[in-house]
Amino acid sequence: MSRRLFSTLSRLQHENPLGLPRSGAPPQIPRMQRGLPQKRNIKDVRKVIAVSSAKGGVGKSTIAVNLALSFARRGLRSGILDTDIFGPSIPTLLNLSGEPRLSSNNQLIPLSNYGIKSMSMGYLVDEKAAVVWRGLMVMKALQQLLHEVEWGGLDILVLDLPPGTGDTQLTITQQVNLDGAVIVSTPQDIALKDAVKGITMFNKVNVPLLGMVQNMSIFTCPHCNKSTHIFGSEGVTRECANHNIEFLGDIPLHPRICDDADRGIPTVVAEPGSERAETFMAIADKIRVKLGL
């Protein structure tokens, strides 16, 4: 972990983990700066996109990592930044672990696998430690993940956003110049309601919506070959039409996608010739063209 991040977090975490005043000592909380922070570019990165799903568990990280890998397969210098402080998935999905090294100017050096660079809170702290973090610690950690990583020249960086439309998502959209956002949803009404919240948030902060991806839309039984729309079929296309957003593609519910993710070899790498991998590639191509890459 970066020395600065280490020292700030340890101070906040160990001296006063819940921010309660101690007798005789004021809480060790850094002063907040007044006003909104300035939006900044991420250094040495040409295009930055966010993959978001206001609802949890709909496959956002799976899609984000497969998109980053698809960009790399097209010859782009690609990376992924896992901004989920409380439940980072990227270390598992890329089968990576260990502490990142520091560059000579004290920046975190990304960990790489399958031809993409990655950074995640999961490399820096034990997941159990972050669970008790207060808002300020989360914001501080996030700021460092966003602006203290030495990407060393990327064509595209995919930000894997945590679920929701709260503080973390707003901080990211307010602190980073995003070139666009991709919304992931299942076709289920309860997921779509949250997806619409995500659309509203990105519209409010003037981040262009690159499109929506429908995940887990169809399941084909390997025994009888019958296809079923477990969560419905048209939900995402309907919301795309309602909000004038491009429908980017449909990923099926398939046990191989889940198994490959769990063993740290995402679909695009594990079964590159499969229809599923081709779908990820086709979605990445649409995004690439929209971004002019």
Ligand SMILES: Nc1ncnc2c1ncn2[C@@H]1O[C@H](COP(=O)(O)OP(=O)(O)OP(=O)(O)O)[C@@H](O)[C@H]1O
């Ligand atoms: N199309 C799919 N077919 C089968 N399993 C899938 C598919 N997409 C995602 N999964 C599985 O669903 C689970 C949730 O996926 P994932 O972690 O990508 O979702 P998420 O939206 O990022 O979740 P979180 O809210 O925790 O960030 C994982 O076990 C993943 O392997």
